[in-house]
Amino acid sequence: MIKTCGTASSFFADAASAARAWPDLQKWWQTFLLLALFASFALVVAKLDTAFNFSVTTHWGELLAIAALGFFIPALGEEMVFRVALAGRRGVWRSALALALFVLWHPVQVWLGLPMAQPAFLEPGFLLIATALGLTCTLAWRMGGSVWPAVVVHWLTVVGWKAVLGG
Numbered sequence: 001m002i003k004t005c006g007t008a009s010s011f012f013a014d015a016a017s018a019a020r021a022w023p024d025l026q027k028w029w030q031t032f033l034l035l036a037l038f039a040s041f042a043l044v045v046a047k048l049d050t051a052f053n054f055s056v057t058t059h060w061g062e063l064l065a066i067a068a069l070g071f072f073i074p075a076l077g078e079e080m081v082f083r084v085a086l087a088g089r090r091g092v093w094r095s096a097l098a099l100a101l102f103v104l105w106h107p108v109q110v111w112l113g114l115p116m117a118q119p120a121f122l123e124p125g126f127l128l129i130a131t132a133l134g135l136t137c138t139l140a141w142r143m144g145g146s147v148w149p150a151v152v153v154h155w156l157t158v159v160g161w162k163a164v165l166g167g
Helices: 008-020 025-048 060-087 092-112 124-144 148-164
Strands: none
Touching: 008 060, 025 124, 025 148, 060 092, 060 124, 060 148, 092 124, 124 148
């Protein structure tokens, strides 16, 4: 078994531990409460920000493809990097730095011209929602030591954004 010692092997040990841990029912309820609070906040911000367009998608096949791909990238991939590797299990400063990097990662994607980047990633309202999402995912991750609640929150957010906000 790989020991945690501050090296690349410790990242893989932390990642394996985070992926193997499965939250109990109480942790899932806490996660969905966090998700409801986050979603309420995000919808208010989106409603107040003119950059967002509320419209239910009619492209269901495309949404299903995005939902399938979105589980792995960005949800699982970003949660393993920004929550497990960077935020870790303890430390306010570490989680604050990981949160800042998570938010900054979105405009960087646009500036680098990455395929999944969108112009909305530069909008202040989007960045405020991304900050709230990062905080929500950090809380979900740290409450139970499992990456899966954070992945589910992130994934449902991406799918909801694509389905209802024209993302």
